[in-house]
Amino acid sequence: MKKTQLVKNIYKKKSFLCVGLDPDLEKFPSSILKEIDPIFSFNKKIIDATKDFCVSYKINLAFYEKHGLKGIQSLQKTLDYIPEDFFVIADAKRGDILNTSKMYADAFYDNFNFDAVTLSPYMGGDCIKPFFRNGKWSIVLIATSNPSADDFQMLKTENGIPLYIEVLEKAKTWGTSKDMMFVVGGTRPEIIKKIREHAQDFFLLIPGVGHQGGDLSEICKYGFNDQVGVLVNCSRSILYASKGDDFAEGSRIKAEKIQKEMSTYLS
């Protein structure tokens, strides 16, 4: 998907919400567990319930790989079910030597037709470059929302700047704002502000809202650029808003609430 299309979709739906499809059997209501393919049945209902309120779905590969062959089947059916015009992200955090990254790119783009893949930058540029392809997006981890992000990302280098800014600056030599985004945790607005200063034109994929505690108004205040420039991901807070058989209705209500709030920041 091209950037112009993504921005158009955001304004049309008044939403920059990405719904994370992290299907966790332990959190499913018993009615869904009785289905032949519980993961796909769950995702199908979540997609039906949320598609009017989001522009993107993010597939967390771990939740499918956990179930081996069956999980990959559920993944394929889920991808087939997501309507066109959604920006579909493989949240895979891959990154490996050149010939291996090329294989991963084939897996996500050719085999599954994802629009984007999240990538871990520790091994440097030649692990990221095979993911740049026409119409596809590399989404590079910069500053994540988990507690131990500080272990390395916030370490200052001898240049007097934190590692995550070093990664950001180097990443800008790999791609452009038309084929690369950055992952920034939603729990620390000051980091979003800093990253926006260094990467004005780039889209930021921001998880950590909802379950992890990020605040949407702060994210928009510091994250927005003149083309919105922000995709906010919510997974658990939408998927498991209600734990009973009415889970899809719970997800719909939660997604709509977030979209309504988003629409106020967009106008």
Added chain:
Amino acid sequence: MKKTQLVKNIYKKKSFLCVGLDPDLEKFPSSILKEIDPIFSFNKKIIDATKDFCVSYKINLAFYEKHGLKGIQSLQKTLDYIPEDFFVIADAKRGDILNTSKMYADAFYDNFNFDAVTLSPYMGGDCIKPFFRNGKWSIVLIATSNPSADDFQMLKTENGIPLYIEVLEKAKTWGTSKDMMFVVGGTRPEIIKKIREHAQDFFLLIPGVGHQGGDLSEICKYGFNDQVGVLVNCSRSILYASKGDDFAEGSRIKAEKIQKEMSTYLS
């Protein structure tokens, strides 16, 4: 597999060779491409040809994921075919927030029964810790063998030490030499030396020998500890030693040659 067993296997076979199973259809002889499951057929012959000369197999997930469901089937059949007593590594370079890393650990340990998983440390400790389980191994990327490893791993921090040493020192607070190894590229002996100074008891998984140019005698000189402490991985140089229908024989000759050289360093 316990460390004592791994070391025992190394001395018994006089080999610390890990064969990387990176099946690339473009490099297969035409006879194999005609098989119903070319990847499994290829791997089966490679395993038969090399099992007397190695103690470990490393599965590069990308080469299987590229082929979707079929690739995962080939992976499962390959794992079922590897004899017991081999140390089997998922070369996956995963690492994600806590609940996601737990799912990946389930995927690799419960679903596929790997002994070990390679992990990317950019997101810090809470992304690695779910991979510690009884009898299983976390293999953390420290200093890789690819050209762009220098992008970040060699950056000096304000403490005056390179990032890869910061990662190594922090990683030592996550696990022990009985459940954690480190990935160190084989192309730079001086880095192996440095890492060995900081991590005396730990096993090092060293790729980059063969195709990438690492020298085995140098690796042993700087990498060995009093329990060997080194697994050397070769993929392409063994798998594609011969490109014709005699590929398995080519692999056998190459693996045996490496094992013979290894036996001299072990005695």
